[in-house]
Amino acid sequence: MVRTRRPAALAALLLGTALGLAVPAQARVTRIVIDARTTVTGQALAYEQIRGRAFGELDPADAKNAVVTDIALGVSADGKLRYEVPFSLTKPVDLSAASGFLWHDVPNRGGNVALGVVERGLGDIGLVSGWQADNAGSTVIPADRATGTNFWAAVPMARQGGQLVTGKVLGRIINQSGVASQPLVVSRASSPIPYLPASLDTTQATLTIIDKETVDGKVTVGGTVPSGDWAFARCDAANPFPGTPIDIDPAKLPSNLPVHVCVKGGFQAGKLYQVVYTGTNAYVLGAGLAAFRDVGSFFRYAQADDAGTPNPIASAVKGSAVRGVSQSGNMIRQLIYLGMNQDEANRRVYDGAWPQIAGRRVSANSRFALPDGTLELYQMGSEGAQWWVDWADTARGLPTRGIFTRCSASNTCPKVFEHFGSSEVYALKMTTEWVGTGADVDIPVTRNVRRYYVGSTTHGGGGGGFVHLPATTTGASCPGNNYGRGTLLANPVPLTQLINVLRLAMRDWVLQDKAPPPSRYPTLIGGTLVEPTQAAMGFPSGVPGIPASTFLPENFVWPVFDYDWGSGFNHADATGVPTQVPPTIKKVIPMRVPKVDADGNELGGVPTVLTMAPLGTYLGWNIGAAGFFAGQVCNYVGGYVPFARTRAERQQTGDPRPSLEERYVNHAGYVAAVREAARKAFEQGFLLAADRDSLVQAAEDSTVLK
Known part of the structure; x- marks a missing residue:
């Protein structure tokens, strides 16, 4: 109320x-x-x-x-x-x-x-x-x-009768190997799970080996580690199992974090170890x-x-x-x-x-929540309304609500800019905000919301520049819980120029009520938001380094899961006490992705110079190179597949995309393409004059087709 x-x-x-x-x-x-x-x-x-x-x-x-x-x-x-x-x-x-x-x-x-x-x-x-x-x-x-x-x-910390409350906590150890103990982290080594076990007694916890998890939530269990074969402890070659027990005194937090798990015989490479234990210190x-x-x-x-x-x-x-x-x-x-x-x-x-670059609500208001979560399997963040206006959540059977429901009742809603990149679509489950859990209609935005989508970008944007073949041939590093590297190069398409525009536009909107640029994003009705299949997207076959298996449901596009966290959890507000850990998956919510052009670059978003004058295919996704996530979307990082320089080079690899020389002829032709792209973006209000001029100069100074 x-x-x-x-x-x-x-x-x-x-x-x-x-x-x-x-x-x-x-x-x-x-x-x-x-x-x-x-x-x-x-x-x-x-x-x-x-x-x-x-x-x-x-x-x-x-x-x-x-x-x-x-x-x-x-x-x-x-x-x-x-x-x-x-x-x-x-x-x-x-x-x-x-x-x-x-x-x-x-x-x-x-x-x-x-x-x-x-x-x-x-x-x-x-x-x-x-x-x-x-x-x-x-x-x-x-x-x-x-x-x-x-x-x-x-x-x-929450207390009842003077005592700290307790509850189930889930941790996951992925892609590790050897005899050393491993820490429980949320999404990366610098983000430890902050909850201590209430007891070191492993008979009160479970450690399960997972052989395989598909992107669409199918889990293959490899067995359970006997309670006598693992411990909440630190161990290494010099101090083998059972190692040194961790300190679980809440008064010593956070010096006694992260929580470590030691396994007799060591961790198996390419496996996932999932531990469920009774935690304490619920902030x-x-x-x-x-x-x-x-x-x-x-x-x-x-x-x-x-x-x-x-x-x-x-x-x-x-x-x-x-x-x-x-x-x-x-x-x-x-x-x-x-x-x-x-x-x-x-x-x-x-x-x-x-x-x-935020398409969900952070998990920070339920007992034992993990604010550092990144929507990996069994992590909260997509519960309840992700859209702004009141809208029915029929697929999950939740009340008709929106992010603005409460502030509309009190007349305290702000003016909103939201801008996204492509990685938010493929790994961070963002398009549910656009089309709901039914994925069958464009949910409207109110007049005090502007939505800007920068297609073909990695999470946070790339470093920009006009470099056809980067010096490094190493695949992009995949963020999250030990994902490893991707098979594809890092995506350079930047968000910088749009941020420069929106920074000034927000000030003008708030202080002067000057209207910002109109929303620009893919839609179902416009035909630029489609099912996540290679055919529906129109993604070209034969692009080097991208096998057709990438687009299979078990590998491509992390969906929203309709989790059941138990009766103590409010699934609409994402508040309360989750009692079913890990949750069951009641339903997989259908996702949508942007349609692409003949090069594989996305349609329907804000104009960006590098995608209008491309040097290759810019992707919001990458492919896991090895280990537990091999062949799957490599979490929220993008990729880049350069065009061939000449027609002869592309014919050698069977690349269906025209080469640089076929597109631009020479360096002057490429600079002309950049100049035209910059002009269009500027005239549409998505590029400042200073950025327009600096981009053209950067293209002139580049070595593209020199």
């Missing part, structure tokens, strides 16, 4: 805000501490950075906080849940020179986000604050909090999301904290936007879905929101 405001109360609130008066006390940021001030160079205007910490409290009785899982199990004696988060403010020294625009950047896995020189040149203010509360990897809380450089959220993760909301609200609206410490940017903010990339963009979508663009004084926190 979302509170609504009576007209009289709303008028009083607006009057108080206009006069700069303090808002009556709410559960909120109550205190800030300034730890350091440093000078920021690189721009004409004098800038400084302020590093500090914010302390606040949440009231479980407030309907806007009730959505936080286990909030009542994390309260102090007075019934309030308390948190602490670090923040960083980058601002003009003289606030009278500030533009009035505030960017609130969401850290990705605890990392820093620097306010760019472009924003500083415009006089903008940058705010970064912690939100991820699982105290693992880069979100670890430093011993000396005043000198830490990462961003985290310190929240309580009240959703409190970190609420803390992020409160920090954003404080620096936008407050004059000072409860002790009188001034807000360093008081009265300087005219408009604001929250932005985040990948995991951080998913966090923004979850924040809005949970109604947290409304603060506890019923004000809109952010005027704009910019989730980048």
Whole structure:
């Protein structure tokens, strides 16, 4: 339930805000501490950075906080849940020179986000604050909090009757071999599973060997390791099984992470080991999301904290936007879905929101959730509505909802940019947002949402440039849990130029209500969004390095799974307590992908110079080279298959794609193609003039067909 405001109360609130008066006390940021001030160079205007910490409290009785899982199990004696988060403010020294625009950047896995020189040149203010509360990897809380450089959220662990709650936790060890123990990680070595076993007794846990998993969720079990043949321990050749038991004292977190598993005889290469155990130290993760909301609200609206410490940017903010990339963009979508663009004084926190390369909602508000997850098998993130408007989820039988459902009721929805690349389609299950779980109709976007799809790109975009044959012939490194390498080269198509456009467009939309470029993405009705088969896509046969088996359902396009996490889990909100771990797969949701042209490059997206004047086929997917994932889509990384230089070269390999010489004749012809592509992108509003000119110059300076 979302509170609504009576007209009289709303008028009083607006009057108080206009006069700069303090808002009556709410559960909120109550205190800030300034730890350091440093000078920021690189721009004409004098800038400084302020590093500090914010302390606040949440009231479980407030309907806007009730959505936080286990909030009542994390309260102090007075019934309030308390948190602490670090923040960083980058601002003009003289606030009278500030533009009035505030960017609130969401850290990705605890990392820093620097306010760019472009924003500083415009006089903008940058705010970064912690939100991820699982105290693992880069979100670890430093011993000396005043000198830490990462961003985290310190929240309580859930307790009942004074004791830590427990529950089932799943970990996976993939593609490892040898006698050494292996850590339990979420998606990569720097992201350990943050939950300790409640006991070292392996009879209370299971360790299963998986021989094979297909992309569409079919699992071949190879057996179960006897409880006496493995241990929660560290071991190596000098200290063999059973090794040294790990320390499971929650008071010693996170120094006793990651959790290690030691197997008698060692791990078999090319296998997956899946451990299910009873975990402890369940953080009240959703409190970190609420803390992020409160920090954003404080620096936008407050004059000072409860002790009188001034807000360093008081009265300087005219408009604001929250932005985040990948995991951080998913966090923004979850924040809005949970109604947290409304603060506890019923004000809109952010005027704009910019989730980048993010097509789901982060898993950060259920018991034992894994915010570092990347949608590998049995990881949360696609539960419930991923679309903006109210829409029926008929395939999963969930209520009609959208990301905007709660904020629409309170009139606090922001203006939204979302931009995606191709890897989000093939590995991060993004197109369900466009066509729903039925995958049979284009879900509309509202007038305050703009959607931009940059086709044929890798996750986060490539390095750009006009290089036909890169110096390295090594396949791209596949992200995630030990995927290894892909068979195809790294995809160079960048997102940089679109980001440069949208950065300015968001400011103009918020501050001046100037309309941004229209949405541009593939659609069913436009014929550019199709079934994920080679025939439907129109992908050419015979492209070197891409066998037809790539497009089989067991190898191609990670689908959304309709998981059953048990009756204690709210499958619409992705809140509550999952009791069925691993979950059963009730249904595989059909996916859609962009149609491609005769070269295999995607149609229907934002114009980009490198795909309009291509040097090869640019892919949002790659192919696993070896091990457990051999032959499958190699997680969320793209690929590149260069064209042959001459007709004779391509005929030798049977390449169906015209060669560079057949397309452009010579270097001058290629530069002319780049110039024309840049002109079109600029005229359509997707390229700045400076970027247009620099791209043409880069093409002239390149060695293509020289």
